[in-house]
Amino acid sequence: MAQQQSSISDTQIQVLNEALEQGVSPQVSMMLNSLTSADIAHLLESSPPKVRTLIWQLLDKELAAEVLQELGDDLRQFYLEQMNVDEVAALTENIDTDDLADMLQLLPDTITRQVLASMDAQDRHRVEQVLSYPEDTAGGLMNTDMITVRPSNTLDVVFRYLRRHPELPEMTDALLVVNRRDEFIGVLPISKMLTTHPSISVREVMQTDIQAIPASMSANQVALLFERQDLVSAPVIDEEGKLVGRITVDDVVDVIREEGEHSLMSMAGLDEDADTFAPVMKTARSRAIWLGINLLTAFIASAVIGMFQDTIDKVVALAVLMPIVASMGGIAGSQTLTLVIRAMALGQIGQSNVRWLLSRECIVGFLNGCLWAIVVSIAAMLWFKDPIISLVIALAMVANLLVAAIAGAALPLLLKAMRIDPALAGSVILTTVTDVVGFVAFLGLASYFFA
Amino acid sequence: MAQQQSSISDTQIQVLNEALEQGVSPQVSMMLNSLTSADIAHLLESSPPKVRTLIWQLLDKELAAEVLQELGDDLRQFYLEQMNVDEVAALTENIDTDDLADMLQLLPDTITRQVLASMDAQDRHRVEQVLSYPEDTAGGLMNTDMITVRPSNTLDVVFRYLRRHPELPEMTDALLVVNRRDEFIGVLPISKMLTTHPSISVREVMQTDIQAIPASMSANQVALLFERQDLVSAPVIDEEGKLVGRITVDDVVDVIREEGEHSLMSMAGLDEDADTFAPVMKTARSRAIWLGINLLTAFIASAVIGMFQDTIDKVVALAVLMPIVASMGGIAGSQTLTLVIRAMALGQIGQSNVRWLLSRECIVGFLNGCLWAIVVSIAAMLWFKDPIISLVIALAMVANLLVAAIAGAALPLLLKAMRIDPALAGSVILTTVTDVVGFVAFLGLASYFFA
Numbered sequence: 001m002a003q004q005q006s007s008i009s010d011t012q013i014q015v016l017n018e019a020l021e022q023g024v025s026p027q028v029s030m031m032l033n034s035l036t037s038a039d040i041a042h043l044l045e046s047s048p049p050k051v052r053t054l055i056w057q058l059l060d061k062e063l064a065a066e067v068l069q070e071l072g073d074d075l076r077q078f079y080l081e082q083m084n085v086d087e088v089a090a091l092t093e094n095i096d097t098d099d100l101a102d103m104l105q106l107l108p109d110t111i112t113r114q115v116l117a118s119m120d121a122q123d124r125h126r127v128e129q130v131l132s133y134p135e136d137t138a139g140g141l142m143n144t145d146m147i148t149v150r151p152s153n154t155l156d157v158v159f160r161y162l163r164r165h166p167e168l169p170e171m172t173d174a175l176l177v178v179n180r181r182d183e184f185i186g187v188l189p190i191s192k193m194l195t196t197h198p199s200i201s202v203r204e205v206m207q208t209d210i211q212a213i214p215a216s217m218s219a220n221q222v223a224l225l226f227e228r229q230d231l232v233s234a235p236v237i238d239e240e241g242k243l244v245g246r247i248t249v250d251d252v253v254d255v256i257r258e259e260g261e262h263s264l265m266s267m268a269g270l271d272e273d274a275d276t277f278a279p280v281m282k283t284a285r286s287r288a289i290w291l292g293i294n295l296l297t298a299f300i301a302s303a304v305i306g307m308f309q310d311t312i313d314k315v316v317a318l319a320v321l322m323p324i325v326a327s328m329g330g331i332a333g334s335q336t337l338t339l340v341i342r343a344m345a346l347g348q349i350g351q352s353n354v355r356w357l358l359s360r361e362c363i364v365g366f367l368n369g370c371l372w373a374i375v376v377s378i379a380a381m382l383w384f385k386d387p388i389i390s391l392v393i394a395l396a397m398v399a400n401l402l403v404a405a406i407a408g409a410a411l412p413l414l415l416k417a418m419r420i421d422p423a424l425a426g427s428v429i430l431t432t433v434t435d436v437v438g439f440v441a442f443l444g445l446a447s448y449f450f451a
Numbered sequence: 452m453a454q455q456q457s458s459i460s461d462t463q464i465q466v467l468n469e470a471l472e473q474g475v476s477p478q479v480s481m482m483l484n485s486l487t488s489a490d491i492a493h494l495l496e497s498s499p500p501k502v503r504t505l506i507w508q509l510l511d512k513e514l515a516a517e518v519l520q521e522l523g524d525d526l527r528q529f530y531l532e533q534m535n536v537d538e539v540a541a542l543t544e545n546i547d548t549d550d551l552a553d554m555l556q557l558l559p560d561t562i563t564r565q566v567l568a569s570m571d572a573q574d575r576h577r578v579e580q581v582l583s584y585p586e587d588t589a590g591g592l593m594n595t596d597m598i599t600v601r602p603s604n605t606l607d608v609v610f611r612y613l614r615r616h617p618e619l620p621e622m623t624d625a626l627l628v629v630n631r632r633d634e635f636i637g638v639l640p641i642s643k644m645l646t647t648h649p650s651i652s653v654r655e656v657m658q659t660d661i662q663a664i665p666a667s668m669s670a671n672q673v674a675l676l677f678e679r680q681d682l683v684s685a686p687v688i689d690e691e692g693k694l695v696g697r698i699t700v701d702d703v704v705d706v707i708r709e710e711g712e713h714s715l716m717s718m719a720g721l722d723e724d725a726d727t728f729a730p731v732m733k734t735a736r737s738r739a740i741w742l743g744i745n746l747l748t749a750f751i752a753s754a755v756i757g758m759f760q761d762t763i764d765k766v767v768a769l770a771v772l773m774p775i776v777a778s779m780g781g782i783a784g785s786q787t788l789t790l791v792i793r794a795m796a797l798g799q800i801g802q803s804n805v806r807w808l809l810s811r812e813c814i815v816g817f818l819n820g821c822l823w824a825i826v827v828s829i830a831a832m833l834w835f836k837d838p839i840i841s842l843v844i845a846l847a848m849v850a851n852l853l854v855a856a857i858a859g860a861a862l863p864l865l866l867k868a869m870r871i872d873p874a875l876a877g878s879v880i881l882t883t884v885t886d887v888v889g890f891v892a893f894l895g896l897a898s899y900f901f902a
Contacts, residue, residue, distance in 0.1 A: 260711015
């Protein structure tokens with residue numbers, strides 16, 4: 001459904017911020033409450049904590065409820081936790097079942113139960129149905145608000161039926177056709193209704209070659225389906241083939257956005273829901289863990305170097321050159337890792353092509369290893385005038401880029417098989433591997449030749 | 452519009468691949484040509500080069516044209532370049548203007564001109580209109596295929612008008628209302644048409660509070676608009692307010708997917724359109740450049756270490772510990788960098804909040820610097836029993852994490868102001884900064900104390 005499209009500009013944010021800094025006035029409050037809920041959510045997400053508190057206080061209760069639906073999980077949870085049961089229950093009145101389920105999942109179980117108890121039986125049943133599926137499945141994404149018709153009706157009857165609705169559920173591009181047992185049997189696209197004579201029956205124009213989405217399908221799979229088939233909405237069925245809801249593209253868009261952010265943020269050890277303007281202590285705490293893990297891996301690399309102290313003591317040039325081999329391995333490995341992680345997200349990797357991919361990466365790693373080995377050995381020769389150093393760094397470079405390719409390609413597959421998130425764990429493990437191999441190869445070979 | 456939803460499974464791919472390996476048979480060809488174009492595109496994207504060639508040869512001409520529309524830029528260009536002008540011209544018949552414009556942009560100008568010359572005047576005019584806007588703007592994303600109505604008509608007239616169409620343009624959730632000068636004045640949502648009595652006029656039910664999207668708006672801005680307002684389609688106007696096309700959510704979904712991939716892939720120096728199963732030489736060449744750039748930055752770090760050779764020669768423990776400070780700086784910096792890059796993509800950063808963000812990052816960097824400085828200095832003390840080394844590494848850690856925070860936050864903003872892609876250049880420059888500062892701080896302080 002098309003809504004008001006005016007969107008908040010950077011200038012408006014600036015003006016509002018300046019006004020807020022000078023204190024709260026009736027003008028600021030009016031200005032704020034005239035914005036759309038999506039714009040206010042964006043404003044909140046883009047504001048430091050103090051400004052947020054001011055904005056939240058100025059918001060009309062009803063608008064605040066709408067804004068809550070548009071916020072990211074982090075901020076949404078923050079505000080929900082400040083509310084009491086009655087306030088949360090009041091929210092439930094004008095909200096889609098899928099959005100409500102999302103919110104309830106952020107709250108403690110006791111609150112959720114109290115809120116559910118306050119709802120009428122039919123609504124409660126709907127929300128409980130969505131809540132019964134994990135959040136990242138088709139069932140968790142779906143909305144139970146939909147219009148169903150029977151195959152025997154004529155379009156004319158359907159038109160009259162629709163006119164009795166004050167409005168249609170959002171993003172209704174098709175009506176869903178079910179039989180008497182509520183089993184899904186097809187869809188009736190609205191565009192088809194509009195281009196067909198009203199005397200025709202639903203059965204004659206409905207599309208039956210549509211496979212409904214099983215409620216257990218993962219959200220990522222659903223997103224790929226919507227992308228490949230350019231869908232606006234799709235029916236969801238349970239194990240018995242009964243129609244239980246529909247998924248709309250607006251929720252799929254959020255899945256795709258989050259998926260993209262997930263890989264990016266995870267590779268830096270950040271949560272994709274991370275609030276950009278979180279307060280100092282919250283940010284410091286969430287970053288500290290990742291730094292601690294990396295400190296551990298850095299100590300492993302140091303321990304490896306420590307084993308070759310005597311050699312470094314003899315030939316100090318080794319200390320100067322040793323980061324090069326490790327760093328090049330890290331870069332090459334992370335290229336392979338990133339490519340494989342993206343390919344996995346797009347569902348491109350399976351049994352039939354993984355061997356080819358692995359061997360291609362190995363050959364590419366070897367070729368680039370040779371290329372940069374030549375460059376780096378010439379540079380080292382010019383710098384330190386020592387053919388052994390030059391040879392050692394060249395050999396270590398080839399070895400590390402080859403290992404980096406293997407690790408970069410195999411790690412995400414192994415981690416996925418072990419149900420560990422490759423985007424999160426992959427880069428840490430990879431750099432540990434390329435550091436260790438880089439230092440061992442370079443310093444090990446050197447201590448052999450300089451022994 | 453809902454299409455056939457059966458999607459290709461990994462098992463099917465496996466079966467097809469095995470069949471292809473045993474040679475081309477009529478069965479394989481039939482199996483392949485019975486798939487949807489989206490599935491064949493997915494199969495091609497997931498296949499090594501040899502299998503691809505076989506698949507492409509087996510495809511029916513007409514289906515191949517459809518598959519081409521579903522492929523990523525890299526592969527699409529590969530196949531387009533193998534076609535002659537007549538074959539490309541034959542493609543233009545059953546394809547949306549925006550998709551056609553996308554394809555023509557991949558071809559050399561001479562071919563594009565020949566193909567345009569072969570089209571009829573009206574179609575050519577439409578494609579040229581889309582081609583006149585940069586690919587990554589609303590104008591480049593839009594489709595010229597749409598249904599417009601006049602405000603004075605009754606809904607009944609509109610219903611009869613629609614029935615004269617064999618089908619509506621894809622994703623038609625609203626008709627566009629224009630005046631006699633073709634200026635956009637509002638939208639008529641189809642859901643509104645269905646819930647209103649047919650005797651009412653368009654003027655009475657149309658929504659006029661909709662701001663059309665200017666053709667020059669960037670694709671990223673368009674994506675944020677669609678996301679925030681849950682749109683299925685939106686009208687596009689030129690500078691004079693004339694309606695020139697409409698953008699549909701399927702194209703926006705592609706923009707969002709590409710945006711997510713762009714940041715992820717760019718940070719590893721990869722192109723977001725990169726073909727996962729590109730041949731060896733193509734892959735090796737595209738990776739080599741990035742490795743070369745990183746080799747240069749590694750040599751800068753080495754040169755810095757080289758300046759302190761005498762100190763390392765005296766205290767070899769420094770060589771063992773020095774990667775720790777540099778590596779922790781790199782990790783901390785990349786966390787800030789990633790957060791800021793994502794925030795910029797979401798349009799969260801402006802004049803009003805950038806100072807707050809920068810100072811929060813500095814404080815967080817300092818706090819985490821202190822925390823891990825304590826840990827690392829205790830560990831170093833236990834290992835080397837030297838209080839000076841322990842002190843030096845602690846001080847260097849705090850300094851480098853502080854610099855990393857500043858660089859991570861300021862770099863993407865500076866790069867963006869210089870119109871350089873922060874996701875691509877940011878991580879290289881950042882690691883150079885954190886390596887240099889890490890080594891200078893650690894070895895510099897050490898040479899001061901051990902002098």
